[in-house]
Amino acid sequence: MTDNPLRALPAIDTLLHDAAALVERYGRPAVVTALRTTLDQTRAKLRAGEAVPADQAAILDAAAIRLARDFQPTLRSVINATGIILHTNLGRAPLSDAAQAAITQAAANYSTLEYDLDAGKRGSRLTHPERALQAVTGAEAALVVNNNASAVLLILSALAHGREVIISRGQLIEIGGGFRIPDVLAQSGAHLVEVGTTNKTRLADFERALTPAAALLLRAHASNFKQIGFVEAPPLDGLAKLAHKHGALLIDDVGSGALLDTAVYGLDHEPTVQESLAAGADLVAFSGDKLLGAPQAGIIVGKAALIDKLKRHPLARAMRADKLCLAGLIATLDHYRKGEAVTHIPVWRMIAAPLDKLVATAQAWANEIGGGAAAQVIVGESLVGGGSLPGATLPTVLLALDVPNATDFAAKLRAADPPVIARVADRRVLFDPRTVLPAQAPILTKVLYDLYNS
């Protein structure tokens, strides 16, 4: 056989000669690897008798596709059209412009992270967020760690190791991702003392358990579920008084870290950090990236003597927040100090979005994509999500697209660049304008237009 296609395969050097654009983009080693792999696969297919294109242009194209795929990051920006504001799978809270700018500054430059400008010597990274947290919560002291799970673990390890922690059976919760209060307790070396029943726990239940072995009472907010009906839990101020009377502490894991009242927006009232402190909790722990609207962080505020103990525990070093987190957190807290949280922090802007504005946006999208009768604006519900306000919904409007196969269409949306995450219900694809960031709206309508009219 003189026309053996294997022999006609181009050589690497020849291919590289015409791959300048790829080399420029991905670097020579990666391009060489991609060309080799493509050639190997083509050779194997030819040997197996498959008729595959094997000329220079085809090999280069295949290598280009392979490189694009290999270099596509798996952690990508997406458009969240689900209407779930704190979407746990989509990165929870998007940050404000000021928080983004602060993170960029901290990333690009040297900083005073652990440097005291007045003294000209070593300082502590813990002082920066502490000032801002004192200002917004009124707490004596504050400490920031990686996330709220580590905050709770640190508190229990530093204050209850080898002693007892009393908690209501109604609060032995799993937060998600396998974070279970009893397991964290076990890790900390504290002993769990369960009191009350699943649905009812009274002060007297706690009082009976408050022996000298008890280090603290732990209240864990039921962030992701709701008990209704025949339920009872003691008020926080009652728990605080009781704990203090017996020489124990009251620790409140409030979860979502609301600093503003969610009830103003027609939602249930999510316990605020300030209320917990006012009720007498010695320490309050919460997440940075839930209702606070900041980067991922675990925030502990409360009594200075206790915060001091936490700061000196070895785990505090292992769990310390990085400079990017601190920069973004402080910039976010400043929005609260300036009274501009609702207009500047995306999470709160979404919660507070007026219905008429959402209607106008959904209507504009329907017109822009030219869907005619198949693109309708319907009423629906948004969720706060992310382990806060379980089951609480905000009335919204949705763009509902009638397409031949909604599941297929949703898959195509996920394959778009940037990917669009939408809801599918009643064989329609639903888009909630509430969670689509303003800068992303034109991109969303372009993706929709292209897909819908293709």
Ligand SMILES: *Cc1c(COP(=O)(O)O)cnc(C)c1O
């Ligand atoms: C979300 C949550 C946590 C975990 O917080 P992360 O910041 O995700 O680690 C712990 N406790 C409660 C009550 C929560 O709602």
